[in-house]
Amino acid sequence: MKLLESFKQFYASSIGKKLLVALSGAVLLLFLLGHLLGNLVIYLGRGALNDYAEFLHHALHGMGVWIARVGLLGAVGIHIMATIHLAAQNRAARHSRYAYESTQTASKASRTMIISGTIILCFIIFHLLHFTILPNDLKDVTTAGHVRPDVYGMVVKGFQNVLVSLFYIVSMAFVCFHLSHGVSSVFQTLGFRSEKSADMIKWLGHGYAAFIFLGNISIPIAVLLGFLKF
Amino acid sequence: MAKKLQLTLKVWRQPSGKAEGRIETYDAKDIPVTASFLEMLDIVNEGIIADGGEPIAFDHDCREGICGMCSLTINGCPHGPGKGVTTCQVHMRSFQDGDTIWIEPFRADAFPVLKDLMVDRTAFDHIIQAGGFISARTGSAVDANATPIPKPVADAAFDAAACIGCGACVAACKNASAMLFVAAKVEHLGMLPQGKAEKDRRVLSMVRAMDDHGFGNCTNQYECEAVCPKEISATYITKMNRDFAAASVKEAVVTEF
Ligand code: HEM
Ligand code: FES
Numbered sequence: 001m002k003l004l005e006s007f008k009q010f011y012a013s014s015i016g017k018k019l020l021v022a023l024s025g026a027v028l029l030l031f032l033l034g035h036l037l038g039n040l041v042i043y044l045g046r047g048a049l050n051d052y053a054e055f056l057h058h059a060l061h062g063m064g065v066w067i068a069r070v071g072l073l074g075a076v077g078i079h080i081m082a083t084i085h086l087a088a089q090n091r092a093a094r095h096s097r098y099a100y101e102s103t104q105t106a107s108k109a110s111r112t113m114i115i116s117g118t119i120i121l122c123f124i125i126f127h128l129l130h131f132t133i134l135p136n137d138l139k140d141v142t143t144a145g146h147v148r149p150d151v152y153g154m155v156v157k158g159f160q161n162v163l164v165s166l167f168y169i170v171s172m173a174f175v176c177f178h179l180s181h182g183v184s185s186v187f188q189t190l191g192f193r194s195e196k197s198a199d200m201i202k203w204l205g206h207g208y209a210a211f212i213f214l215g216n217i218s219i220p221i222a223v224l225l226g227f228l229k230f
Numbered sequence: 231m232a233k234k235l236q237l238t239l240k241v242w243r244q245p246s247g248k249a250e251g252r253i254e255t256y257d258a259k260d261i262p263v264t265a266s267f268l269e270m271l272d273i274v275n276e277g278i279i280a281d282g283g284e285p286i287a288f289d290h291d292c293r294e295g296i297c298g299m300c301s302l303t304i305n306g307c308p309h310g311p312g313k314g315v316t317t318c319q320v321h322m323r324s325f326q327d328g329d330t331i332w333i334e335p336f337r338a339d340a341f342p343v344l345k346d347l348m349v350d351r352t353a354f355d356h357i358i359q360a361g362g363f364i365s366a367r368t369g370s371a372v373d374a375n376a377t378p379i380p381k382p383v384a385d386a387a388f389d390a391a392a393c394i395g396c397g398a399c400v401a402a403c404k405n406a407s408a409m410l411f412v413a414a415k416v417e418h419l420g421m422l423p424q425g426k427a428e429k430d431r432r433v434l435s436m437v438r439a440m441d442d443h444g445f446g447n448c449t450n451q452y453e454c455e456a457v458c459p460k461e462i463s464a465t466y467i468t469k470m471n472r473d474f475a476a477a478s479v480k481e482a483v484v485t486e487f
């Protein structure tokens with residue numbers, strides 16, 4: 001297979017792996033935006049959020065959610081595999097370290113991507129167990145008498161536990177940190193950054209990270225403050 | 231009479247590539263503020279030689295910022311303090327009386343230490359040999375404007391061509407990546423009509439040569455751009471990423487180069 005050989009060579013190169021990290025990162029970034037906008041439906045009430053959840057589970061005759069799951073799993077898998085390979089090579093590229101270390105411009109976030117990434121991975125696992133794999137069996141009965149899972153109730157009950165809410169908020173802080181470097185990095189790696197657009201891209205990245213952070217943490221905070229009631 | 235500085239130097243000493251290295255402490259006494267950094271080392275070396283010691287080995291040649299031979303990581307910063315300067319252009323007026331200055335080689339596995347502060351930067355030559363040229367015979371010099379090149383393109387190509395191949399980008403990079411050097415070399419040829427013909431082959435082979443020498447990978451932190459004595463922009467790396475992606479796809483599905 002000629003194409004497979006080409007792909008192997010592409011993956012073996014530094015820029016090839018970086019492009020894969022950026023592409024998978026971009027997929028995850030777009031997912032985060034969609035996921036957040038979906039989450040915010042909670043402010044429209046129990047009916048709206050449960051309608052939305054039902055819609056997601058029935059899209060494309062129930063296939064939609066599985067296509068998204070497989071795609072996201074693939075993106076996360078590629079992202080982690082390539083970043084681990086890159087990080088290992090980076091470590092191997094300088095065995096003798098500087099006795100006097102100094103940093104000119106690199107942000108803290110950019111130097112700790114592997115740490116924030118690992119924390120995000122732990123969060124993703126907890127989050128999936130919490131709301132997807134082991135949800136509680138609360139039910140919501142519509143006025144038409146239709147019985148369906150009560151996603152709204154599950155989220156509010158979940159966040160009424162202060163420790164759980166705190167864990168979500170801290171995890172979102174790490175996501176925000178990861179994105180504060182990651183978003184602008186995508187433009188650089190994929191080749192869409194110029195002298196003129198550099199500042200704009202940097203602020204877009206910070207803005208995006210802040211939006212994802214504030215939007216998501218607003219939900220546990222609203223539950224804890226009692227704005228969203230069971 | 232110029233002001234004199236009394237300094238303490240922490241210098242990396244390593245008798246040979248194979249030997250273990252370590253930091254040694256030296257007093258640098260009565261250094262005129264008008265001296266260049268390399269002249270300061272010359273003065274210290276004269277003292278070491280007078281005491282029967284082995285002078286500190288360091289690279290240098292033109293001492294006017296054009297050859298790219300001088301190196302040194304000074305207080306953790308390749309080519310020391312100041313923007314857009316090589317070590318030979320750093321002057322002692324950048325330091326205060328009583329300062330302690332740490333002087334180390336450019337550190338990267340791809341740049342093995344030869345002795346003390348001298349490193350072997352042959353890896354860069356190998357990257358150039360892999361594609362940093364135009365293989366068509368160009369004959370004798372043509373009329374300056376025979377090939378029209380838009381001014382912004384000519385300027386951008388020239389900015390990249392200003393690279394002196396010193397290796398500061400590698401030394402500064404947290405991952406010892408050579409992306410800024412390779413990007414400057416790939417793009418200064420790739421942007422011009424004479425170099426365009428071999429653009430795809432060039433970017434693929436130069437990036438592969440870079441990888442073969444064990445440089446690290448870019449993490450978009452722009453430490454390279456910050457220390458580059460010729461202030462070459464990391465947006466050349468952006469361009470190279472794009473060119474590499476396009477050339478990889480072409481190679482995979484259209485043609486061999
Ligand atoms: C919601 C999940 C995630 C999102 C949205 C995300 C997003 C991103 C983005 C956009 C980048 C920049 C890509 C580039 O260099 O152009 C990036 C880089 C990185 N990510 Fe993630 N990431 C996620 C999860 C993870 C996880 C689970 C890890 C675990 C190891 C991780 C590790 C890294 C590392 C180490 C880098 C730096 C790569 C480099 O600078 O070369 N990320 N991420
Ligand atoms: S000695 Fe030539 S650039 Fe410094």
